[in-house]
Structures are given as structure tokens and as C-alpha cells.
Amino acid sequence: MTYALAIHGGAGTILRSKMTPEKEAAYHAGLARALAAGQAVLDEGGAALDAVVAAVCALEDEPLFNAGRGAVYTSDGTQEMDAAVMEGATRRAGAVAGIFGPRNPVKAARAVMERTPHVLLIGEGALSVAREAELPFGDADYFHTDSRWDALQATLAMRAEGRETDDPARRHGTVGAVARDRDGHLAAATSTGGMTAKAPGRVGDTPIIGAGTFADDATCAVSGTGHGEIFTRWTAAAEVAARMRHRGESLEQAASHVVMQDLAPNDGSGGLIAVDAAGRIAMPFNCEGMYRGCVTDGADIRTFIYR
């Protein structure tokens, strides 16, 4: 049995004109490191859940991506992170929203799944589970990046002038991973700092099971990135699975339909990554680019930014 792993580091209007060769190389390297971390788990016969958590931790640790270290700032200048995990064999799931502290919010989500009878914990309740699980915490210095802070100041300055920024990084920063392991089990994980200058307390699709994150061995595992409110109202991740289960569509057909026909016409810019029980991978997006990559048993790691 073969394994398969796909990851994303966000989607949006990734303009070639603003990209330098150095920056582009850094993104590819960050994606490749995350794929290698997940692949190491799968290669040894490890579980899809362990692989997606390992891959997302690597993306959270990399300040280039908007999750964990390098998360964007709210309009109050704070950082609030959301994350979720789901395993396809049991449909067990865990999620956290509005937290600041754990270096890897995806591990806090996993702790909610494994250490409590609940699916979603917010704020202090989520942090106390992370503390009980003895997860490493970071302080403001650990999570700070000049570029995110500057993005906040620029956004606030434009907002003061009555304009909203068109900075693509503002709306589309999320990381995620989906995997199928050698036992045929699926898992998904997603993590985000949200939108630059978002209202404190705003929760997007990332920690909402069925919106930004979903996994069911019977169909597929999905992680989304994009305009979170639209992904939530169209239950994007669950809808990919629903089209496969009820209409008999392939992963490719179902994922493409949701991204191109459901989300795109309804202001739902973004994309998603998905893997099915046979290890097939789909990575559709309806915007300029999506940081993404994949690897399967016996194949080389491949990373992409544009179409």
C-alpha cells in the first residue's frame, strides 16, 4: 500500500511582480521541509495523523507562513491562532480557536482531541489543556516577525484613510496538510493566524470541522485556505466528501466542483488540498497561486506556487 501527503501554505493573489527569486526559493524550501517531516513519518509506516501534525508543525515553525511563529496580528496588535485536526478512521476531531501561547497550535488541537471528550475549545479552556499536555509555549518575542507587524501598521494606516488594503497576505494565510498512510487511513490538519487586522475574537473556517478541515476514511481528507467565512457558509471541506459519498464523484471532480462552482462564484477565493482512500491527491484553487506541495511513496517531493 502506498502513502500520499499534500500540504499548503496559503492561497491568494500571489503576484509574480512582488516575488523575488530569493523569496520564491525560501517558500519552496519551507514547503519541502514540511513535506520531508511528514514523509519521514509515513515512510516508516507511521499514522496519517502523525504525518499531518509533523508537516503542519514544520509550517508553523517557519515564519514565512501565517501560523504559529509568524502569525499575523489582530487590529489590537495581538495574535490569535486557530487550528484543527481530524482523523478519518474514527472521525475523531480536535480544534482550538482564539489562542496565544502554544508554539504549535496544531498540537493543542490534537490535545483537545486526545485528552478531552470535546471537539472545540476556545481561549483559556484550550490553553489549560495545552498546559496539561505539557506543550511548549512561546512568548510575544517568539511569535513576533517584523514583516507581520509592518503589515498590521500598513493595514491600520490604510483603514484610517477609509481604505482596505489589497495585500494578498492579509486574507489568505493558512497552512494545512492531508495524508493517507500505508494502512489506508486518512487525516487532515489546518492551522492559522487568521487575517491581518482582523477583529479580535474572529474565528474563520480553519477550526470548524466540515468547513476548513475534514477527514473520513470512506471518502477523503481535506484542508482549506481562503476566504474563511465563505468556506464556512458553504461547508467546503465536508461538501467535497458529500459529493464523493452521495454522487459517486472522484476526488478530483468533487474538489474541483467545490472550489470552482461553489466557492468561486460566491466570493470564496482560495483553494484546498485533498487526498482520498486510494492515495490520489487534488489541489484545486481559484486564485493566482497557492503555496503547495505533495509527495507519494517512491516519488520525489514536489512544490508549487503558481499554476
Next chain:
Amino acid sequence: MTYALAIHGGAGTILRSKMTPEKEAAYHAGLARALAAGQAVLDEGGAALDAVVAAVCALEDEPLFNAGRGAVYTSDGTQEMDAAVMEGATRRAGAVAGIFGPRNPVKAARAVMERTPHVLLIGEGALSVAREAELPFGDADYFHTDSRWDALQATLAMRAEGRETDDPARRHGTVGAVARDRDGHLAAATSTGGMTAKAPGRVGDTPIIGAGTFADDATCAVSGTGHGEIFTRWTAAAEVAARMRHRGESLEQAASHVVMQDLAPNDGSGGLIAVDAAGRIAMPFNCEGMYRGCVTDGADIRTFIYR
């Protein structure tokens, strides 16, 4: 064109042996008042959204039901409320989680939908939207009921002895409404205090679009009540709509399948209320009872507790 309205006040092991004639009459009266409040809107040609909010406000105001006034207590002795609304014509949605303050959390959810670009706001962020909307707030005295406080003390005492209570009121308190107005539009609203002695920060299915609350004019409006974590992992409300949309099932078939075949075998005790675009109503549940009722154009108000 006819209108239709259905409501619930929670589901679970509602034991006849613990019910008195006086208590039973009070529940029926509370349900009837909520139906009358929603019907008054629909009778005048008002919108489904206004009707479900009016009905849920009446249930929140009635201390017998676990939402708004009379919400249950967390293990810390605090009250944390969740609510959501969704309208079928646009799939617009609003939700709040983990809030204490607004007398009618469902109105706070509506304010998030109407006054922000977001779907879900938690904690202080949600409260500041409620304040801007000038919604009436209540204090601890307003929300307090002796019976809920006593239920917390009893639960904590049992927990101290290493036992969990089997008090049905602990796990299954939620209120909700679904409606179809004379213009053929659908809406859903759900509100809850959660579970007695829940961990602070625990968010169930109520404010999760697609889990406890969903509406789409093309299919149905749904509000759920039961074991929230399972409703979330099975995306219960969205799945009723998905079965109708993709399999061509009737409202009755789809709602019944989700409650009896998806939720029941997976520890998902509870039920849901649903209405479709033709004004048909379904109110399936897989436990002993569900406080519920419905009314349609030209018919009398009917309320039920047991099968």
C-alpha cells in the same frame, strides 16, 4: 404560499417518572408561547429570519430551557452561551460562542451576521458587537436559576466521587427554530448554555454552521439538539441538506437518515427540527423525548414532549 415554523427546547432522556403534570404543562406553555411569537411574524408576511429569532428569544427568556435566562453553569460556576442564525436565501450566517452578557444570545449572533463581515466571533469580540448593536444585557442575577445551580452542585459532588451524573438535563439543553416564510425563504436559529459542568471554553455544535445550524433555500433549514461533539464530527445539519441536494431524498428521509443512521449508532443521541422549501416539517429524534412543536398557516399550534 403557506408558512411553516418548528421549534425545539432540547432533547434527551426526558423520564416520565420525573415529570409532574405541572412541569409538563409549563413546558408545553413555554413552547406554545415561542411558537406564537414566531407565528405572529410569519402571519403578517414577515421574514423567516425574523420569525426564528422571535421564537428563539422567547425560549431564551423562559428559564425552563437551557439558553439565555436559565442557562446551565460551567464547572467554574460561570455561564457561557453559544448561538447561531442562518438565512437560506443568501446563506448568510452569524454566530457567537463563549459569551455572557446579552440577554438574547441569538440576537448577538444576528448582529455578527448583519454588522460584520464575519460568521463566528467569540468572547469579548462578540460582546463588543452586541454592545454596538445596543442589545440589552443581563447580569448574574438575571441569568441565575436555582435549579441550574443545584444541578451544577449535584454534578460536581458526583464528579468528586468519581462518577458522572446521568441527569438528562446535563447534556441536552439547546433551543432552536426553523421557518419557511410566505416568500418561500428559509431560516434557522439555535441557542444554548451548553452542558452542566462543562469545561470552560467548550463549544458544541450550536454555533458551528453545518453542525447544529444550517439553512439553504435550495434544500432546508435545520436546528439540532443533542450530543454536540457527534453532531459536529458528522456535520449533521449540513448532511441533511447534502442528502436532499445530492441524492434527491425528501426532507423526511434525509432528516431521519442523519438522526437514526449517522448519529444514533455513533453515540450521537439527540434530534433535530427541519423545514424544506415547500413548508414540510420533520422533527426526528433518537432518544426518549424532545421538547418540540410546530405551526403552519391555518393550523393550530401543536407541542410535544414524548413520541
